């Protein structure tokens with residue numbers, strides 16, 4: 497597997513350090529625009545500081561640090577949601593392969609404490625690094641991808657089960 501060098505992520509890790517806020521449980525500002533899909537037990541959020549286009553996070557709604565703390569129902573829902581996300585990303589971005597990993601705990605270096613989540617990173621043979629983008633172009637492209645993934649997930653996996661973050665006031 498190729499290692500993706502993503503220096504723009506350092507800002508995110510620094511911004512997140514020590515704030516004690518969980519952006520999955522308590523999304524604010526642009527985090528709230530990143531929601532792609534939700535079920536009764538899981539949420540899908542675009543990574544604001546992606547390794548590649550279409551880099552998304554899937555997390556249980558429950559604020560737990562480890563997979564083994566999930567109920568069977570929550571764990572099954574998380575995996576079903578992963579299947580849904582893969583179908584949606586396939587349809588929109590047609591990656592050649594994926595890097596998928598579970599981050600658990602602070603030591604995993606996620607910049608996100610104590611809320612277990614799955615990274616889904618679409619990959620392409622001969623992919624171009626995202627560092628060629630400036631911040632504005634990256635954000636604009638991300639909004640387009642998020643919109644397309646939302647529609648794709650809704651079409652392929654059914655309407656989101658529960659109100660999403662953008663419904664919050």
Ligand SMILES: [Zn+2]
Pocket residue numbers: 518519520521522558559560610611
């Ligand atoms: Zn949380």
